[in-house]
Amino acid sequence: MLKYDIKDIKLAEKGKLRIEWAEMDMPVLRMIRDRFKKEKPLKGVKLAACLHVTTETANLMITLKEGGAELALCASNPLSTQDDVASALVKYYKIPVFAIKGEDRDTYYKHIYQALEIKPHITMDDGADLVSTLHKEKRKLLSHVLGGTEETTTGVIRLRAMADDGALKYPVIAVNDAYTKHLFDNRYGTGQSTIDGILRATNRLLAGSIFVVCGYGWCGRGVAMRAKGMGARVVVTEVDPLKALEAVMDGFDVMPIIDAAKIGDIFVTVTGNINVISENVFSKMKNGAIVANTGHFNVEIDIEGLNKLSKSKRVIREFVEEYTLKDGRRIYLLAEGRLVNLSAAEGHPAAVMDMSFANQALSAEYIFKNAKKLEKKVYSVPEEIDREIARLKLESMGIKIDKLTKEQDKYLHSWQMGT
Template sequence: MTVALDKLKYEIKDPALATLGKQRIEWAGREMPVLRQIRDRFAQEKPFAGIRLVACCHVTTETAHLAIALKAGGADAVLIASNPLSTQDDVAASLVVDHGIPVFAIKGEDNATYNKHVQIALDHRPNIIIDDGSDVVATLIQERQNQIADLIGTTEETTTGIVRLQAMLKDGVLTFPAVNVNDADTKHFFDNRYGTGQSTLDGIVRATNILLAGKTVIVAGYGWCGKGTALRARGMGANVIVTEIDPIKAIEAVMDGFRVLPMAEAAPQGDIFITVTGNKHVIRSEHFDVMKDGAIVCNSGHFDIEIDLKSLKSKAAEVKNVRPFTEQYKLNSGKSVVVIGEGRLVNLAAAEGHPSAVMDMSFANQAMACEYLVKNKGKLAPGLHSIPVEVDQEIARLKLQAMGISVDTLTPEQVEYINSWTSGT
């Protein structure tokens, strides 16, 4: 495909990076058979013909396949980054040059540029918004009320974004349908657990080249992302301590074989700290004060608020880059604390994000959630909606089929039994 760049609006680092981006996008596609099948169907059925769509996502090789599938389905799509450090510039270039998709994303863009790109996305007057953290939806509600009438609905794939949508619903400002992609079983069981678990440690190792075996790793939060991170850290030989506020999740962590402590007690013991809570200032001033010299701190939650970097900077006599995406804060006390990826998503700031095999299911959910919104235009009530169970199961079926795995089916006798209340012991 040849794209006339002079006729396409975009803002990326360098179109010359497209060749490398195309190669990497093709490599990721080897492990995304579910989304490939959905793209092929979309190309035939054109479910998004006449639909203006905005996707605010991490601009990675996997996201590229989602964007390509949506365009194949007829969408008039614009892509922006959902995090200033999560863009892969070569991928952004290939989407522009090879696929003619308007992309506004540059790795390392400042907050002003990021916010400008959110405004550019809303200038597209979207009918569908794919959000990752709910920044676009929040800006629409706060600043562009007149455009809500154009909106069929939105989809959201992060825990952080769902928390924000729930707050919007509570405040009475979520006046349109939003599909909770994050809670689909084929999303959080796999993306959050296996994807975050592996890619978080990948980011830490790439940034520091540190040996995890024998280290004490503190995992803040034991949701699905925390479970995966703790599991993988233990698998690499680390001694894992979990911090939690939820007593049920804390018990689960204990039953899974992890030590559970308050952060105040864990802080002096940790060599590496990983936050995955979705909340603010999980690691604070008093925790920095008691950390070991050389402690490494990073975040794998969506926003860069989980680590109180402002207080850390106030304690620092010197801040210097010691490796790519790795800063050492030399404290007035003489100790040092190392921060990876500016406290942003470590798996995307310092690595490549989740493996494509798990994103295959996550983005299949996104694609089918968009189709669900379009097919049910005007029928869904305002508020949060779950992915239909049959869609979730179809994605799992397609994934198993692609992996060459078969499962049992119920016999007629079994179907009768589970649908009857009269049969007992």
């Protein structure tokens, strides 16, 4: 009997239609699915996935199942689950799902434990909560695991720290590091979906506002680009001098967060670090400032510090909490400080997740075929996988590119030929 824990199975029909809608914009994953269906490269593999339960993720799960894998899926964030999608995966695709939008912390971890009951050979993570739970609380299951994949920057940081400490007990492929992932998903996906989440939650006009982006990695670049495109004056805060210099050269104002706090209208954290907006920063903000996070965990915003400064709070709109400070100023926190693009909107567009999840599918296949050769460390996605995904994406778009001639190839691999 299929095990699952979802909000309402009656939502399945709506979810199925939305999964089909997303699938139309995921041609690369569709090509991989067609091959997987014929070859069954994951036959016999048990795979536990801790991912955002969205329409795009559903198409990845369907692809993996077509490849022969036995699956269990739980959410990688308490607010990112699309309940209708979870229902459709259970009812129509017979995939065990353990995820409910808005679940509390205890339920979140209970769902991770339930997904691990499959005794996975491969883990698929987004933020490394599944991997860390395995290593801390379910160590007996580690002997079954061949390897894993990790979707996001935050998770890769955690896993590299584990590897450096000698704590990582199986190889993991950092899907986030693939060019076809971070150059597109992080920049274009995060950029668009973050703005989408903020606008759905607040319905505020961005044009003319001072929009503060905390962190100028690939995700920060995307958010800054899209905010500027909407007419906002963008301010970037950074700790890395190279990224700060790049932001200046891209035409943005750069300053310390404490200075940005005094002028900003909207703040977005996207660093992967803790307390980026601290109690001290909140104390300097203008009345009416809006604060959101699009980094993986809500730790980027010091919510406990905001509570200390406040005399009251209330939910004034869906996904908007109004904190009234002791001096009367009001600060608005979006989506409880969790991923605003997935909590208040639908996450990345399917077209970019097409490449990200193509990386996931092909990396899972690679792990299963090469597990015996891999060490207990974090690997980048093999270059041949990255290039194949780019090739397939171009093919799906009807775009052709040039090839090197024999003479050109020889020149690039020779040191004898000069100017």
